[in-house]
Amino acid sequence: AQSVTQLGSHVSVSEGALVLLRCNYSSSVPPYLFWYVQYPNQGLQLLLKYTSAATLVKGINGFEAEFKKSETSFHLTKPSAHMSDAAEYFCAAVRSGTYKYIFGTGTRLKVLA
Amino acid sequence: DVKVTQSSRYLVKRTGEKVFLECVQDMDHENMFWYRQDPGLGLRLIYFSYDVKMKEKGDIPEGYSVSREKKERFSLILESASTNQTSMYLCASSEGGKNTGELFFGEGSRLTVL
Numbered sequence: 148a149q150s151v152t153q154l155g156s157h158v159s160v161s162e163g164a165l166v167l168l169r170c171n172y173s174s175s176v177p178p179y180l181f182w183y184v185q186y187p188n189q190g191l192q193l194l195l196k197y198t199s200a201a202t203l204v205k206g207i208n209g210f211e212a213e214f215k216k217s218e219t220s221f222h223l224t225k226p227s228a229h230m231s232d233a234a235e236y237f238c239a240a241v242r243s244g245t246y247k248y249i250f251g252t253g254t255r256l257k258v259l260a
Numbered sequence: 261d262v263k264v265t266q267s268s269r270y271l272v273k274r275t276g277e278k279v280f281l282e283c284v285q286d287m288d289h290e291n292m293f294w295y296r297q298d299p300g301l302g303l304r305l306i307y308f309s310y311d312v313k314m315k316e317k318g319d320i321p322e323g324y325s326v327s328r329e330k331k332e333r334f335s336l337i338l339e340s341a342s343t344n345q346t347s348m349y350l351c352a353s354s355e356g357g358k359n360t361g362e363l364f365f366g367e368g369s370r371l372t373v374l
Contacts, residue, residue: 156300181362181363183363183365188269188367188368189367189368190264190350190352190365190366190367190368191303191350191352191363191365192365193362193363196362237302237303239303239363246291246308246310246316247305247308247318248293248305248363250295250302250303250304251302252300252301252302253302
């Protein structure tokens with residue numbers, strides 16, 4: 148069965164430091180992959196998505212993610228963290244031809260001043 | 261601006277009450293979804309609908325039902341609320357077909373069952 152694993156339920160970084168949030172998927176067929184961000188008391192909004200056009204995907208707010216098939220990974224990065232990046236981040240996958248999006252359990256990012 | 265609107269942001273209900281959570285989207289999307297979000301468990305799919313009057317069970321449909329009488333509206337119903345249904349409920353929509361497109365989410369409905 149397809150699954151999405153996010154390593155680290157909580158990640159803390161200093162303001163200005165690199166942000167790295169990890170996501171691995173488990174699927175015999177590479178799925179389409181997404182990163183969503185959720186700010187407190189809000190719904191999820193799309194940061195970026197991978198749909199096989201390019202392995203390095205750029206998203207909003209300076210985030211990007213790289214699809215690595217050999218590692219079944221889709222890690223999210225940002226070169227320099229900002230206080231406004233503090234939120235919960237979800238990785239999600241969906242196989243082409245299905246309706247079922249599978250979400251990871253989320254990583255809460257804390258940015259330290 | 262595209263929008264998914266959940267009618268109630270916060271609800272407090274008593275055990276055994278019938279609860280309706282309403283969701284409306286203005287993007288003419290075919291697909292609509294109800295998820296439940298709990299700490300440490302991520303989002304779990306309750307039900308989804310790919311067309312008016314069509315619905316399919318997700319991963320955790322027990323204790324829930326849904327209604328989609330109009331394309332823009334997808335309702336989640338708790339026939340007899342229980343304390344273990346205290347949670348954040350998120351509605352989402354996406355374009356038609358078995359697609360790989362973005363999910364658009366509402367702001368969520370936080371339900372407390374006493």
